[in-house]
Amino acid sequence: QSVLTQPPSVSAAPGQKVIISCSGSSSNIGNNYVSWYQQFPGTAPKFLIYDNNKRPSGIPDRFSGSKSGTSATLGITGLQTGDEADYYCGTWDSSLSAWVFGGGTKLTVL
């Protein structure tokens, strides 16, 4: 059971928008920045979003992040079949003194 809660799967059609949620508590999301990672099968996670809503260099602006209270979301617009991957949220948990991740969300672009 992950400390951060994500839906197991989401799906949308090409060109559409999808939102992936990540729910936590005051000891993690509520008081720390959230990051997001994209992972294709058989490959390492890729850094996608940091500090709730910032994109590292090279990440297209189709990807966005936001945070409100103890929840965060990842938004992807203009969906492409190449966006099909697993997405994970993560942050530091101040009470556990531990890094925590969500269980991951599998995105299917129909």
Added chain:
Amino acid sequence: EVHLLESGGDLVQPGGSLRLSCAASGFTFSSYAMGWVRQAPGKGLEWVSFITGSGDSTYYADSVKGRFTISRDNSKSTLYLQMNSLRVEDTAVHYCARRGIEGATNFDYWGQGTLVTVSS
């Protein structure tokens, strides 16, 4: 260009030991905290351990506390994970990852991973 290369993964029997290494290049290694994150087959990401840039402070997930030891050699730009008393449930791809700038709550670069298989 930042590069992280793990090695040391292998097949080991339950109760055995293994040492993973992560060779870093392309950045000032001692200036960055580092961590290990693992992924069991078909499962999600699980944080394992974390060490500050100087090596003065270390943190462990409850699932590995007392069995695993993280360390680093800044003169060699290498991160280590000593894994003792291995269990079947430790079977996973183990990634080393660099934490972002000081105080960041993210891992901005990841290695390709090394597979640890614990089985009799």
